Amino acid sequence: MTTTTKSVSQRDNKFETFMWRYMRWSGVLLVPLVFGHFAIMHVINSVADISYEWVITQRWSFVGWRIYDAFLLWFAGIHGFNGLRIAINDYVHGESLNRVLNILAVVLMVIVLFVGTAALVLAPTTPVTLPTG
Amino acid sequence: MEVTLKVRRFNPEQDEKPYFAEYTLKDVEPVDRVLDLLHHVKWYIDGTLALRRSCAHGICGSDAMRINGVNMLACKALVQNLIKGERGTIQVEPMYGLKVIKDLVVDxxxxxxxxxxxxxxxxxxxxxxxxxxxxxxxxxxxxxxxxxxxxxxxxxxxxxxxxxxxxxxxxxxxxxxxxxxxxxxxxxxxxxxxxxxxxxxxxxxxxxxxxxxxxxxxxxxxxxxxxxxxxxxxxx
Structure with missing residues (x-):
């Protein structure tokens, strides 16, 4: 009979513990955030009417909605990509492929959060008409 | 009662892949256990069937297996709780997630x-x-x-x-x-x-x-x- 003894680290794995907590709290917060978003974008307003001008004039002209959307972006973004990381670690057992996919997931998450945050911060308060042609 | 016992069998020395073997057992009592049915198969029908069991009374934990899709102890699983009526089928498989050594025996x-x-x-x-x-x-x-x-x-x-x-x-x-x-x-x-x-x-x-x-x-x-x-x- 073979016995494998795992090395016992003296410290707790703070990252995994933190992410577990993050998933729980962000999950709770995402319920009102997502339903609010859904109500505004799909129930109260029709997607047929929503345009760049509408977003700038009706929503993002008020900084509170930008903060609301920023919360949605960051909580949903990190929640979703951490879920992807967990799924990768559950199902991809090859060490090198696991690492490549994990790095890819982090890179994708950074891009999504960066582009979203840039849009929220840099979008003008009045619609800008882009030159045509 | 008449019970068709479907057992997922696999002998890595002979079989390319696992298969279900069916055994029809007559005069089964409702209070018989799945372990009794497996014993009957092993002792009177096909002695090559491999399974683990020790105390046969729910204490040692040797005979855990997947019965009708749910993990349970074969020695605690009564036929009357698995089959309604006078005839039916019980499916027995080794536990998932561990390598099968032979039939119902896993590593x-x-x-x-x-x-x-x-x-x-x-x-x-x-x-x-x-x-x-x-x-x-x-x-x-x-x-x-x-x-x-x-x-x-x-x-x-x-x-x-x-x-x-x-x-x-x-x-x-x-x-x-x-x-x-x-x-x-x-x-x-x-x-x-x-x-x-x-x-x-x-x-x-x-x-x-x-x-x-x-x-x-x-x-x-x-x-x-x-x-x-x-x-x-x-x-x-």
């Missing part, structure tokens, strides 16, 4: 490796007051009572989809064993066990699916105990 070593990783023994090097007993109140004893009921049958761990997906997950049974000592007032190695269980392959791979709680033949609230260990790690 339990990976399971016991995880068990050992949580140090399933009392750790206390200090001499108790008076040099005799380590005293405990009934409430302190009650705190970890559920975990003491575990018989290491592996029904919980091998019913866990997280464990099926990734066998490096320490699994429900090992967490139950860790719980039994973490919450024991006499033990001093709780921090070490929690360190093991806070690793990526520790408690966080539990997705609260509850299959383990359903599967446990000792009716241990496994998922609840795992949640208590998660909470204990969270509080530190």
């Amino acid at each position: 339990m070593e990976p399971f016991f490796d995880h068990y050992r990783s949580v140090m399933p023994f009392l750790v206390n090097d200090t001499i108790p007051e008076g040099g005799r007993e380590r005293l405990q109140t009934p409430e302190q004893r009650e705190r970890f009572d559920e975990g003491t009921k575990c018989i290491l049958c592996a029904a919980c761990t091998t019913s866990c989809p997280s464990y099926w997906a990734n066998g490096t997950y320490v699994g429900p049974a090992a967490i139950v064993q860790a719980h039994r000592f973490i919450f024991d007032s006499r033990d001093e190695a709780g921090a070490d066990r929690l360190a093991v269980l806070s690793e990526e392959n520790g408690v966080w791979r539990c997705r609260t699916i509850f299959n383990c709680t359903t599967a446990c033949p000792r009716e241990i609230p496994v998922t609840q105990l795992i949640a208590e260990v998660k909470g204990e790690i969270g509080r530190r």
Whole structure:
């Protein structure tokens, strides 16, 4: 009979513990955030009417909605990509492929959060008409 | 009663892949157990059938297997609870997530490796007051009572989809064993066990699916105990 003894680290794995907590709290917060978003974008307003001008004039002209959307972006973004990381670690057992996919997931998450945050911060308060042609 | 017993069989020395063998058993009593049916097949129909069992009374935990899609002990599974009416089919498979050695016998070593990783023994090097007993109140004893009921049958761990997906997950049974000592007032190695269980392959791979709680033949609230260990790690 073979016995494998795992090395016992003296410290707790703070990252995994933190992410577990993050998933729980962000999950709770995402319920009102997502339903609010859904109500505004799909129930109260029709997607047929929503345009760049509408977003700038009706929503993002008020900084509170930008903060609301920023919360949605960051909580949903990190929640979703951490879920992807967990799924990768559950199902991809090859060490090198696991690492490549994990790095890819982090890179994708950074891009999504960066582009979203840039849009929220840099979008003008009045619609800008882009030159045509 | 007439029972068609479908047994998933596999002999790696002969078979390319597993297959279901069907045995029709007549004059089965409703209070017969699945283990009785398997015994009948092995003793009177096909002696090559391989299965594990020791006490045959729900104590040793040797005969955990997948019966009609749910992990249970063959010695505690009554035919009358599996079949309604005078005839029916019972499907028996080896537990999932562990390598099949032959027929219903699986390699339990990976399971016991995880068990050992949580140090399933009392750790206390200090001499108790008076040099005799380590005293405990009934409430302190009650705190970890559920975990003491575990018989290491592996029904919980091998019913866990997280464990099926990734066998490096320490699994429900090992967490139950860790719980039994973490919450024991006499033990001093709780921090070490929690360190093991806070690793990526520790408690966080539990997705609260509850299959383990359903599967446990000792009716241990496994998922609840795992949640208590998660909470204990969270509080530190």
